[in-house]
Amino acid sequence: MLPIYDLQTPDGQAGLDACLARLRDTASATGDAAKTVADVMADVQAHGDAALVKYMQKWTDPAFDAARIRVTAEELAEAEATLAENAELRDAIQRAIDNVREYQQHVMPADTGTVTINGAELGMRWTAVDKVGLCVPGGTAVLFSTLVMLAVPAMVAGVAPENIHVMSPPPTAGTGMGTNDISPIVLGTCKMLGITNVYRIGGAQGVAALGHGTESVPQVDLIAGPGNIFVQLAKAQLGAACGTDNGFYGPSEIVTVADASANPRCVGADLIAQAEHNPGKCFLVAWEAGVIDAIVDEVETQLWERDRTEAIVNALRDESCAVVANDEAHAIEIANTFAAEHVNLAVADPQKMLDQIRHAGEVFLGDQTPVAAGDYHAGPSHCLPTGTTARFTSGVSVYTFLKRTGTVAYPSGMSSQTIADIAAMAEAEGLDGHAASARVRG
Template sequence: MLRIITEPTEAKTELERISGRTQGGETLQQEAAVREILQAVKRVGDEALLDYTAKFDGQVLKAEQLRVSGSELDAAYHQVSREFVDAITLACRQIKAFHRQRMPKSWVQFGQDEIVLGKRYNAVDRAGLYVPGGRAAYPSTVLMNAIPAQVAQVPRIVMVTPPGEDGKVNPAVLVAAQEAGVSEIYRVGGAQAVAALAYGTKTLPKVDVITGPGNIYVTLAKKMVYGVVGIDSLAGPSEVLIIADQQAKAVHVAADLLAQAEHDPMAAAILLTTDETLAKQVKQEVEQQLRNHPRRLLTEKAIAHYGLIVVVDSLSRAAELSNLFAPEHLELEIAEPWDLLEQIRHAGAIFLGNSTPEAVGDYLAGPNHTLPTSGAARYASALGVETFMKHSSLIQYSPTALQKVSNAIETLAKAEGLHSHSESVRLRREMDNG
């Protein structure tokens, strides 16, 4: 089931195949369906939302039922355990502390000749958070999207999530949202929810930024509305790459691989190791842990198609292959992880040492678990407070400063054939000289 590869060329080919598993995954029919949904919501608003909620989620709602009521929010606390609330509280505290350290600071620099330069940061006015439903409830996704928006001081934060089979939103999701400071929640999902956030309806507000993962329809919708609103990223199926040496424990490595594979049939779980014995042990351990796995069918599909073990001749070679793959999650289960870290260039999040499974980062370490996938870590980073902020440049020149650079500006403007650009400087220079 889980393949072991020792040949370098084959390993590179397989890693490239797995990395590209989502490229071109959408079909023309899916794209056409999403465009139709976007246009319908843009055109008729709430009516389209209700129609699509009935069609795709099997829930017949009225417009006034789209927003989760205060009584539902209160009731959610009675439907979860005290232990869950305590865990969410701890996670909130950890995540908030980390993201507060990430807050960019406005600055102003005073230079010679009374030149003032600077940068000013502001939060967007409205943020829309998409929280998926379907196979499982994701309160952790709520925290990872809502807390950075709160720390960035976004004035209005709106959350959308699909209704369950009973027409309600999972109580764990509702509790997580409230603990993260979000109470404006709508029971609508799919491409129609993205459309509502992008264009606005009578019930749902138009936002400035949409964040959060979803299925292929949600991803296509985010892609199509980008430009009307900002988005965090086009998230693909999750992935982990583990680099392990002879001191790693097979039972731990196997559990970490399966922790990724159980997300989705297209999730990728990869091990690069210098120890052939460990490779064989991990393969056996994966099969053992799968026997009574509650999500066995789904997890087996991911392992069969996108699971891989590569035996390499050195940790340096493992780092090279990891940089080629640019994983969403990278675990360094080796004796000296900080030494190898210097060779790692591309990864969404890096987990160092045998006592740091990826689950720590998924839930409460603090850094965001919304990360670039499918090789995007080569150029993209985790969701953070910056996702909900924008900056403006500050520029002020005194008459003396403008005089000193006026000839250079006029020369450049003339080279580009922009007459009034040049004139805007010349007229000021001559007036000041006069």
């Protein structure tokens, strides 16, 4: 069921190359999907709510209308009351919020103070963006955890709850999720966080609405969060209209590097946990065939105990693979090539191996550290780069919602040498006005 590629054989290398190519394609900004997104973005920008409703009817709910775009205060209050009835779940969500807040406060950057260079006092200050839009998936699964992982970092950065705007679509028609509305858990979590601006929209049309504004949806300054290929391409096409998290947070994925010390039962469960995403992508790398065989056996035993068996089987067969590397160094090289969202080091000395992992959205150390801990509870945000994009970008954190601003001051005025240097460089560029603006202070 899970393809196994032995890299000491030509067929094995070809199989891995094909798997990597498919993975990179998930972050591709070309093809029919990109054109579709461009058309949707232009339509919503030009026609506002009417276009937004049209696409929500087409792709989510044929009965959708403009009155349903914004969630009312009464609906939020009702959802909060419903969530309060499930004390165990509400308390778990609150503890997750507390954990994420404490971690994000820990990594929150501080203003640097100033350094004096040639009479200039130079500094750096951090300020939050004013208004943000958050993408919380809801079409095929109820991901209220994503709301926590986006909103809490934004608030720690300094974004006021009343300036946070959440888009979360109702379940996509035909998914069999048993409802045609946003989960009350998502709405109740919004109330727990003090968020009151919530919209029943999603997809490229939702990104366009937040990025350009419509009659019902205000324009925001920055959009962050995961979603399918259409959501990610829409964020990329906003241009200067609206900032984004600069990440491609698409279909979920895991790379597990395992050695003979790894517990096959735990590693197998982690692979299945990723595979049950629809879609999910799972990659297992080891340098001993016996390690892979033991873990694959566990996967094939455990998957039949899970509710989403069909999604798991499809993900393992069509989106995933196991790789037999030549040795440990080769396995690490492969992990860095995948540059995956989640990297699990199920090895005897994960801390030592961590020093060699250059590209990963988040790293989980040891076979007793499940990716689910990062998904729900530990502290770092689970909104992470996918499709090999961890090579050049990072996951969501307080940094996502902050701007850096340099400061310059000459409290005693500029020296004659500084003025001369500025003037010489400005005149060499043909900008005598710049030169004069320095000389006038001499």
